[in-house]
Amino acid sequence: MAISFCHVLRLPSPPKSSLFSPPLKSSRIKLSAASAPSPPPSSQMDLHNQGRAKFLEFPFVSAPHRALMVNLLSKVEDRLGSQLLPCTLPLDVQHCQNESGTSQASLHIRSGLQSSPVDFILGSWLHCKLPTGAALNITSLIAYLNLSTDAPNFVAELIQSSPTSLILLLDLPPRKDLVLYPDYLQTFYEDSQLDTHRQMLQKLPEVQPYVSSSLYLRSLFSPTRIMIRIETEEGRMEEILKDHIEPVAVEVLGFWLDHCACGGGREVKEEEKAYLKKRDELVKKKSIEIDLGSNLPKLFGPELAERVMGAINDVYNL
Numbered sequence: 001m002a003i004s005f006c007h008v009l010r011l012p013s014p015p016k017s018s019l020f021s022p023p024l025k026s027s028r029i030k031l032s033a034a035s036a037p038s039p040p041p042s043s044q045m046d047l048h049n050q051g052r053a054k055f056l057e058f059p060f061v062s063a064p065h066r067a068l069m070v071n072l073l074s075k076v077e078d079r080l081g082s083q084l085l086p087c088t089l090p091l092d093v094q095h096c097q098n099e100s101g102t103s104q105a106s107l108h109i110r111s112g113l114q115s116s117p118v119d120f121i122l123g124s125w126l127h128c129k130l131p132t133g134a135a136l137n138i139t140s141l142i143a144y145l146n147l148s149t150d151a152p153n154f155v156a157e158l159i160q161s162s163p164t165s166l167i168l169l170l171d172l173p174p175r176k177d178l179v180l181y182p183d184y185l186q187t188f189y190e191d192s193q194l195d196t197h198r199q200m201l202q203k204l205p206e207v208q209p210y211v212s213s214s215l216y217l218r219s220l221f222s223p224t225r226i227m228i229r230i231e232t233e234e235g236r237m238e239e240i241l242k243d244h245i246e247p248v249a250v251e252v253l254g255f256w257l258d259h260c261a262c263g264g265g266r267e268v269k270e271e272e273k274a275y276l277k278k279r280d281e282l283v284k285k286k287s288i289e290i291d292l293g294s295n296l297p298k299l300f301g302p303e304l305a306e307r308v309m310g311a312i313n314d315v316y317n318l
Helices: 044-055 064-085 182-190 197-201 215-220 236-261 270-300 302-316
Strands: 095-097 104-113 118-129 137-143 154-162 165-171 208-209 228-231
Touching: 044 095, 044 104, 064 118, 064 137, 064 154, 064 236, 064 302, 104 270, 104 302, 118 270, 137 236, 154 215, 165 236, 182 236, 197 228, 197 236, 215 270, 228 236, 270 302
Parallel strands: none
Antiparallel strands: 095 104, 104 118, 118 137, 137 154, 154 165, 165 228, 208 228
16 A cells, blocks of 8 residues: 555556456455454554554565664654554554455554644555566655644655565655745755755666656655666665665655754744645545555455545545
8 A cells, every 4th residue: 555645656457357356245355363353452552552563564575675664663753753643543454455365555644643743644565466476565654744834744655566676755745836935945955955865866876767657746746856766686675775775765854854843933824724724635635546546446355445545534634
């Protein structure tokens, strides 16, 4: 479940015999051992801790890939944990798989307290076996801020279709028009020198710019976005993840934590809140329509897709 602002991949609509589109009668969800029916947890924290432990396994990616995602989430929780509510999604939404076991996903969402500038933090991973025999693994961490600030959001997503091929999306997507608000452009994208991170990664011989076919996606991200494709030989990907991608991701997240989530000083005027609210809601709705609405039913069947999308709609306040 690549839950980013707009999923860059498109799963084809396969014939009925394909694993992505099982007949309705066989699309009932088979819960994994971690989410099998069990006595109700004694508290919300029990539910949170069980789901979080499963999420942090990242069982289908390499050790450096896993370490990167755990590091990013840990830094978010260290700085913002006291401002976040526990994740209380049902366990069969926090971790699920289809009946054949070819698709598995984990979802971890924590909403911000009313006094926090954080709307919610959302982490996810998706593992999907493809008809070709390969596997698609997507790991994501995104953070939305609320109307108490107009600072950018945060998104990090790694999309890996083989041990030697990976797409990285890393950005602070703006929440205001950069032409109408040049001070916003200067504060978050020029003075921050965020573009130096992209320039540094693109010096690696294995790295090429990634150009999404989605014009909507291209318009959503910032001028300093890192959207790259890495094609390399066996074993080299782990080195690139550890020595190059993780340090850059940590730097970008650190800037977001310091100057966006915890920076303060960017109170939104009442007359600007209507515009910001409308824009935020449109981005959330579009992400659900393009990403989840089209892909979840193909991967997990309509019953689970409806349950997961309902839970996310509640968090998104849509």
